[in-house]
Amino acid sequence: MIDVRDLGKRYRRGRRQWAEVLADVDLRVQEGSVLGLLGPNGAGKTTLIKILCGLLAPDAGSGTVLGHDIRRSPAAIRARVSLVAPTADVGIDNNLTVRQNLVFWAPVFGLRGAEARRRIDALLERLDLVGKADAWPMHISAGQRQRLALARSLLAENRLVFLDEPTNKLDSEGVRSVRSLITDLNRGHGVTVVLTTHVMEEAEELCDEIALLRQGRLVASGGRDRIVASLGVTRPIAVTFELGPEASGPPPLNDLPGALQVRLERAPGEPGLYTAHIASGDVRATTPALLSWVRAHGLRLRAVQTRPVTLEDVFLSMTESTTASTTGAARAVE
Ligand SMILES: Nc1ncnc2c1ncn2[C@@H]1O[C@H](COP(=O)(O)OP(=O)(O)OP(=O)(O)O)[C@@H](O)[C@H]1O
Ligand SMILES: [Mg+2]
Structure with missing residues (x-):
C-alpha cells in the first residue's frame, strides 16, 4: 500500500537557513495492517502523513502510495485515500444538521439513494452519533464534531485511511467507539490504517506495526514487540x-x-x-x-x-535520549 524511500522535507527558516523536518524516511506498509506513527510533538508525523496523502510534495526521496508515484501523481493518491486531520471539522457546514452534512457529502464519494442512507445510518451508529443525527453542528460537543468529521471521511470507503490523532479530544466513551471503529474497519473490512497518536496504550491496542519518529528521522520501525525489545526499555x-x-x-x-x-x-x-x-x-x-x-x-x-513494557516507556526513553543529545549538543557549542 505504501512504499517510500529516503523521504525528506525542509522548511525555510531564515534567509539562508532551513529546518529539516523529515530526513531519510523509509516506510513500507502492507495491505491490511495498522501502522502507528509515534513520536514527540514536532517529530514530523503530520508532515509525513501529508506527504503520503499527496497533500505535500517531499523535497527528497521517492515512492508510491497505492501504486501511484508520490511526486508525479499526488492527485491520484488524494482521490483514493481518506484523511482525518485534527482540523478536519472545519469542513462541517453549520447550516446543515449532522445527518444532512453526511447526506451532502455522500455523492462526492459516489454514494447515492438507499446505499447512501444505509451507509450514513451505519456510520452514525458506529460513531455513537444517532442521538445527534438531527442536531446542528454548533450544538454538539468538540468530540462529537470530531466523530462527525471521521464519519464524513469514512463515507468514501477507501482501502487506505490516514488518521492523525483520531482520539485526541475524545472522552473515554468516544475513544472506545473510535478505537472499535478502527479495529472493525481493519479486521472486518480489510482497510489499511495509518494513525498517529500520543497515547501509547492506543498504539499497543490497535497497531501491529509501529514507526517511531524523532526529530524527523525514523528511529525504529517494525512489529510492535520487536520495537519495544530493540529499544532496550527498562x-x-x-x-x-x-x-x-x-x-x-x-x-x-x-x-x-x-x-x-x-x-x-x-x-x-x-x-x-x-x-x-x-x-x-x-x-x-x-x-x-x-x-x-x-x-x-x-x-x-x-x-x-x-508490569509489561508499554509504549509509554518507549516514548519516555526516546524523549530522554532526545534531551540528552540536545544537552550534549548545547554543551559542545559552549
Ligand atoms: N508549513 C510549515 N512551515 C514551517 N515549519 C513547519 C511547517 N509545518 C510543520 N513545520 C515544522 O515541522 C516540524 C514537524 O511538524 P509536524 O506537524 O509534522 O509534527 P508532529 O509530529 O505532527 O507533531 P505533533 O505531535 O505536535 O502533531 C515542526 O517543528 C513544525 O514546526
Ligand atoms: Mg501532528
Whole structure:
C-alpha cells in the first residue's frame, strides 16, 4: 500500500537557513495492517502523513502510495485515500444538521439513494452519533464534531485511511467507539490504517506495526514487540519485604543481574517493612536473583509488583535520549 524511500522535507527558516523536518524516511506498509506513527510533538508525523496523502510534495526521496508515484501523481493518491486531520471539522457546514452534512457529502464519494442512507445510518451508529443525527453542528460537543468529521471521511470507503490523532479530544466513551471503529474497519473490512497518536496504550491496542519518529528521522520501525525489545526499555520491579525480628536494617542489594538501578525505601506505616525499587533491563535475570536474595537473608516477601513494557516507556526513553543529545549538543557549542 505504501512504499517510500529516503523521504525528506525542509522548511525555510531564515534567509539562508532551513529546518529539516523529515530526513531519510523509509516506510513500507502492507495491505491490511495498522501502522502507528509515534513520536514527540514536532517529530514530523503530520508532515509525513501529508506527504503520503499527496497533500505535500517531499523535497527528497521517492515512492508510491497505492501504486501511484508520490511526486508525479499526488492527485491520484488524494482521490483514493481518506484523511482525518485534527482540523478536519472545519469542513462541517453549520447550516446543515449532522445527518444532512453526511447526506451532502455522500455523492462526492459516489454514494447515492438507499446505499447512501444505509451507509450514513451505519456510520452514525458506529460513531455513537444517532442521538445527534438531527442536531446542528454548533450544538454538539468538540468530540462529537470530531466523530462527525471521521464519519464524513469514512463515507468514501477507501482501502487506505490516514488518521492523525483520531482520539485526541475524545472522552473515554468516544475513544472506545473510535478505537472499535478502527479495529472493525481493519479486521472486518480489510482497510489499511495509518494513525498517529500520543497515547501509547492506543498504539499497543490497535497497531501491529509501529514507526517511531524523532526529530524527523525514523528511529525504529517494525512489529510492535520487536520495537519495544530493540529499544532496550527498562522495566520497573518493586519488591516489598519484611525484615526478620533480629535485623537492624535491610541487607545490601548489590550486583543484581540485569538491574540498572536499585533503590531501597522504608515502607510507610510498619517498622521493618521495606520496598526495593529496581529498574531492570533483563527481567528474566533480575527476578530469580531477587527472590534468591530475599530467601538468603531470611526476609519475608510481602509483594512483588511488575508490569509489561508499554509504549509509554518507549516514548519516555526516546524523549530522554532526545534531551540528552540536545544537552550534549548545547554543551559542545559552549
Ligand atoms: N508549513 C510549515 N512551515 C514551517 N515549519 C513547519 C511547517 N509545518 C510543520 N513545520 C515544522 O515541522 C516540524 C514537524 O511538524 P509536524 O506537524 O509534522 O509534527 P508532529 O509530529 O505532527 O507533531 P505533533 O505531535 O505536535 O502533531 C515542526 O517543528 C513544525 O514546526
Ligand atoms: Mg501532528
